[in-house]
Amino acid sequence: MSGITAATVAAPSVLSGGANVIAVGVLLAEFGMFRQALLRDQVRLYAAQSALISVLAVVVAATRHLPDLYVLAVLSFALKVVIVPIVLRRLLRGIGLTGEDARWSDIAGSHALSLASTVLIAIAVAAFGFFSVAALGIRSPVLPTTALAVSVAVTLVAFMLMIVRRDVISQAIGFLSLENGVSLTALVVAAGMPLILEVAFLFDLLVVAVVFGLLIRVHHGRAESMSTADLTSLRG
């Protein structure tokens, strides 16, 4: 194609391209949470999203020679992909997560808006994330700026998830995946963050999962439903 001189966006290296693809995968998992109709699938999608972040941590560790990150990847995999989903599943066992009673495992109708409009608004929110990162001009030595923009978009879209879905489980998962967005940001901006800090965050997360699980149980016990719409009657 000789003679074509228009400006093109050059391809990043295979490594940064791959890292960006993983980051985009995290964002797509976040969008997938808008659609999930069952508690079980929502928790599974969260585990998949967390697994992607661990993979990204391993990729960064291997290519940038940061052995700390291997520990972080293993710890984050153990906690977010294995333990937190198990804890949530155990705490929610009585209320349909195991699929005994379809009434409680179904969270399909908890959208405040139609799914298509939700996705369009979320795209706008993600766009805001992308453009604000571009405007801030933050650069990272380890990963491309696109991954940073994606991580900011993940955080914002997780907020959207908590706002537009009116069931407790999606809101809890929204909060947990918001943490995923933040840890993706941490990975991009400061891959060499002190390990002790990361570990402290991860254990905080475990506490959050337990507290959420208990709150969901209590809510379900009182309101006999997973919907937070019933809480509006508490207004004074």
Added chain:
Amino acid sequence: MSLVLPIPVVQCLQVVTIAGAAPGVSGLISKVEARLQGRAGPRVLQPYHDIRKLFRKEALAPDGSTWVFLAGPLIAMTCYLTVPLLIPVLTTFGLPLGYMGDILGGGFILSLASFMVAVSALDTGSPYAQLGASRAKTFGAITEPVILFVVFTVALVTGTDLPYALAATVRSSASQIVRPAHLLAAAALFMVILYETGRIPVETHTGTNEFGMIEEARPFEHSGPYFALLKWGSAMKQLILYTILLNVFVAPWGLAATPDAGSVLLAIVSLVGKAALLGVVVAVIDNSFAKLRLFKITEFVAAAFLLAVLGVFTLYLGGG
């Protein structure tokens, strides 16, 4: 392999390949689909026999229909015969007529074909044909932005929107393949193709479920050679879209680099092979998912739109 084909012959071969192989690919998909469901299924060559049979039957037009009813299938077929001139079907180098139009040009011609089919369906006054035409246009309007964003991605990646340029870019290095913009655009295009060819998350391709029909409902009133043209045309549209996905986005390998008879023949075989593989994938998807309710199709399209828009976003920061 010293026989060098004249360029116009290669150009004609592009059209002949698409027109000749299209019913076979459709037949293969229905065969694989049937096998996956444990049925014997029709022969792979069945669509050829159907088309031959229909060409020998008489054509009837409903009372009160005008010339548009009969012109629709002819114009649509002409469009489907034109598009293979514009896209890289067999060669890596642009053929003389390949520069008549870019991806958008090809898209316009495909839309003209679908518009003519819709208009000739409307002309019949039959409720089902009109229903199909109206739905096809409604949902066509919401898939259009997805295609536009895919084209934007291509334009940002290559600086042009000639399909030959993107195929060359993809072939040039591995970093062009793993970049997220490319993967997202290809995935979005694949979802649009599932919609455009009336495959499962959107529409059941076979059967007589009139209420869920979109594309398949339009030729209800056509008969004889006109119906044959519509059937053949829709098979060709499917293979054209597969060719765009395969030879431009996903696997632009195996194309002829010179107009040499041997490599052109190899290109024909590899195109048919790749299309058959893609057809098997589509058949598996057909069997693994349920058809979406008509009003849920917007969600499917919104997902495709999301992928296409994210592709452009990732390019915006220069990392896509």
